[in-house]
Amino acid sequence: MKGALREKIASEITLSDYPGKTIRKWREELEITQHELSKFLELSPSVISDYESGRRKSPGTKTVRKIVDALLELDKTRKSSLYFAEPDNxxxxxxxxxxxxxxxxxxxxxxxxxxxxxxxxxxxxxxxxxxxxxxxxxxxxxxxxxxxxxxxxxxxxxxxxxxxxxxxxxxxxxxxxxxxxxxxxxxxxxxxxxxxxxxxxxxxxxxxxxxxxxxxxxxxxxxxx
Amino acid sequence: MKGALREKIASEITLSDYPGKTIRKWREELEITQHELSKFLELSPSVISDYESGRRKSPGTKTVRKIVDALLELDKTRKSSLYFAEPDNxxxxxxxxxxxxxxxxxxxxxxxxxxxxxxxxxxxxxxxxxxxxxxxxxxxxxxxxxxxxxxxxxxxxxxxxxxxxxxxxxxxxxxxxxxxxxxxxxxxxxxxxxxxxxxxxxxxxxxxxxxxxxxxxxxxxxxxx
DNA sequence: TGAGTTATTCGTCATAAGACGAAGCAGCTT
DNA sequence: AAGCTGCTTCGTCTTATGACGAATAACTCA
Missing domain, CATH: 3.40.1390.20 (HprK N-terminal domain-like)
Known part of the structure; x- marks a missing residue:
């Protein structure tokens, strides 16, 4: 099921007028801090902020992909994973x-x-x-x-x-x-x-x-x- | 219905290892030439080729979006539109x-x-x-x-x-x-x-x-x- | 044969992306 | 008041993107 959400987030970021805002939306939705994300990607936290604030207006596909995958990966490997919960009732x-x-x-x-x-x-x-x-x-x-x-x-x-x-x-x-x-x-x-x-x-x-x-x-x- | 295909193409390009190849795949699928596409985007044809050949490895979201929209727009405004045919049987x-x-x-x-x-x-x-x-x-x-x-x-x-x-x-x-x-x-x-x-x-x-x-x-x- | 279409390669250029780190600010805790 | 977390702003750097145009190559077709 990862694929559908991965594609959804990726397309939403790519097609957005403000990719940074969309990145932020999903990061917050998944309850991940900029610091966590940047640590996972081995980047400085300011980089994430620069993206989200729109200083970098048109991030490359490579960047978008690694951010999307990092978000999903961080969510997955967490005690109370938001989007990878077991199927329930x-x-x-x-x-x-x-x-x-x-x-x-x-x-x-x-x-x-x-x-x-x-x-x-x-x-x-x-x-x-x-x-x-x-x-x-x-x-x-x-x-x-x-x-x-x-x-x-x-x-x-x-x-x-x-x-x-x-x-x-x-x-x-x-x-x-x-x-x-x-x-x-x-x-x-x-x-x-x-x-x-x-x-x-x-x-x-x-x-x-x-x-x-x-x-x-x-x-x-x-x-x- | 445009939205779904638009998102599909956008996510496929963004998540691809070789965005250029994916762009080419969809351009050819829609039977659009590099020249048509570049003319629509008011670009030199070589630009499209550079993307597709992978010289530009990680195109920005802005670029991806305008290419996706151009492909769909070009397909739509064509006599025998491939992806915007009337609903049939x-x-x-x-x-x-x-x-x-x-x-x-x-x-x-x-x-x-x-x-x-x-x-x-x-x-x-x-x-x-x-x-x-x-x-x-x-x-x-x-x-x-x-x-x-x-x-x-x-x-x-x-x-x-x-x-x-x-x-x-x-x-x-x-x-x-x-x-x-x-x-x-x-x-x-x-x-x-x-x-x-x-x-x-x-x-x-x-x-x-x-x-x-x-x-x-x-x-x-x-x-x- | 030669013009026309389609696509590629490449040298070049300006600008933006991608990254860092330092500095700063608001909001909590203790 | 000091310290922590979460985030922002910004100066600076290297590299890549985004773009052009010219040259080239392969194909079709009159």
């Missing part, structure tokens, strides 16, 4: 999951699940390349933040469908906190939707959707796609 | 498709479909992160080589399951010809398996598998995973 958390061969337009996706768009400030343009249906409570309580990336499968351009939602606050907070962001978040029969959730969605440019269909109905409709 | 070709939340060990995957490993020279180590079930004949006859990438979903570390296979030659030739390679190729009830197919599989380090289960049985077993 994912099957209880993930109720259904799929990736589409071709991207679906968000409006078509919405119709299929009779969804209502709550985040009107977010333009409905990001195509949906898959979905993951999650038990909201179990996700929040048993999934370590560090395992969140596993629910993204092979694209973050997907819909995260949360069931068992009360106010819809925690799921959006989780999305906000984690570096990987979905294109869409769907709440299945929420009791009500907290305005903060909508605000967070708009901040993250994530489409927030509510559907009043039942959990099983949503799952069967999605699996029929 | 994919639904007829793809019988089933899924990505797993966690990688499956190849031996477990084999057991699930009662598969027999034909490529003994290939070590059984690449985890399977998803599968695509394809109608072999339709794939070969109606899917343009340029659309092959659509069957890979979000990871190439997957099993391509071909149904309606006679000798199993064409599918492996297709795999050999295309830059994206799966981790595993499965033939569902082939009449017989051409030794050349095995040879090609071993050359590409792809596990080649035969199962005698029926098409519908294989699909239902896979979808139950």
């Amino acid at each position: 994912l099957n209880e958390i993930i109720l259904s999951m799929k990736d589409f061969p071709v991207g679906l337009s968000p409006s078509i996706f919405l119709k299929k699940i009779q969804g209502v768009n709550l985040s009107k400030a977010v333009p409905l343009v990001r195509n949906i390349h898959g979905y993951t249906v999650l038990d909201s409570l179990k996700t929040i309580t048993t999934l370590r933040s560090s395992d969140y990336w596993k629910i993204y499968g092979w694209s973050t351009e997907r819909a995260l469908v949360f069931t068992g939602v009360k106010f819809g606050r925690s799921p959006m907070v989780a999305v906000r906190a984690h570096p990987l962001k979905p294109a869409m978040v769907v709440y299945v029969r929420p009791e009500r939707v907290d305005p903060l959730a909508v605000k967070l969605a708009e901040l993250e440019n994530v489409t927030l959707v509510r559907t009043q269909l039942s959990k099983s109905e949503v799952v069967s409709r999605l699996e029929a796609l | 994919l639904n007829e070709i793809i019988l089933s498709m899924k990505d797993f939340p966690v990688g499956l060990s190849p031996s477990i995957f084999l057991k699930k479909i009662q598969g027999v490993n034909l490529s003994k020279a290939v070590p059984l180590v690449r985890n399977i992160h998803g599968y695509t079930v394809l109608d072999s004949l339709k794939t070969i006859t109606t899917l343009r080589s340029s659309d092959y990438w659509k069957i890979y979903g979000w990871s190439t570390e997957r099993a391509l399951v071909f149904t309606g296979v006679k000798f199993g030659r064409s599918p492996m030739v297709a795999v050999r010809a295309h830059p994206l390679k799966p981790a595993m190729v499965v033939y569902v009830r082939p009449e017989r398996v051409d030794p050349l197919a095995v040879k090609l599989a071993e050359l590409e380090n792809v596990t080649l598998v035969r199962t005698q289960l029926s098409k519908s049985e294989v699909v239902s077993r896979l979808e139950a995973l």
Whole structure:
């Protein structure tokens, strides 16, 4: 599984306007200090800072690769590895999951699940390349933040469908906190939707959707796609 | 859909030992000449050659990004765009498709479909992160080589399951010809398996598998995973 | 045969990357 | 107040990148 994350980080750094900021993002996400990283790479700590601060604007592929590999290696060889934890009770958390061969337009996706768009400030343009249906409570309580990336499968351009939602606050907070962001978040029969959730969605440019269909109905409709 | 391919190419270049070779691979895959590329980028053609030949060993992220974007842009704005063709009859070709939340060990995957490993020279180590079930004949006859990438979903570390296979030659030739390679190729009830197919599989380090289960049985077993 | 396309090699140049170490600053501890 | 950690800023150095253009070589095709 290393490959997918390695590629994700590498492409994100390479395609970023500010590679240094992206390096920093992932270093912090993996809870590695500049000093640790520089020690591993046998470099002066100031070098890392120079990259992250943008003094070096366009690091070479060799540099990017060794930084990515160092980050993953440092994370791996650590007592509480964030991204190399053992596979756990994912099957209880993930109720259904799929990736589409071709991207679906968000409006078509919405119709299929009779969804209502709550985040009107977010333009409905990001195509949906898959979905993951999650038990909201179990996700929040048993999934370590560090395992969140596993629910993204092979694209973050997907819909995260949360069931068992009360106010819809925690799921959006989780999305906000984690570096990987979905294109869409769907709440299945929420009791009500907290305005903060909508605000967070708009901040993250994530489409927030509510559907009043039942959990099983949503799952069967999605699996029929 | 541009994003996924863009990220794929970018990460491949960045993580490659020889970024230049990877650039060349994708330029040729997209059927773009050095001259076209250099003209688009307002550069001298020799610059591209210098990159590809490895004179510049570690191009900066800025350079990689503009090359990747130029390649995709040039492909897009062309009469017979290879990677931006309209969505077509994919639904007829793809019988089933899924990505797993966690990688499956190849031996477990084999057991699930009662598969027999034909490529003994290939070590059984690449985890399977998803599968695509394809109608072999339709794939070969109606899917343009340029659309092959659509069957890979979000990871190439997957099993391509071909149904309606006679000798199993064409599918492996297709795999050999295309830059994206799966981790595993499965033939569902082939009449017989051409030794050349095995040879090609071993050359590409792809596990080649035969199962005698029926098409519908294989699909239902896979979808139950 | 000779023009046209495609790609390579290479000398050269300015600028940026890649690296160091010293100095400095904010925020904690003890 | 002294010391530690985490990070930043900056002057300085060597080397490599990023770019050019000219020369060359191999191929096709009229």
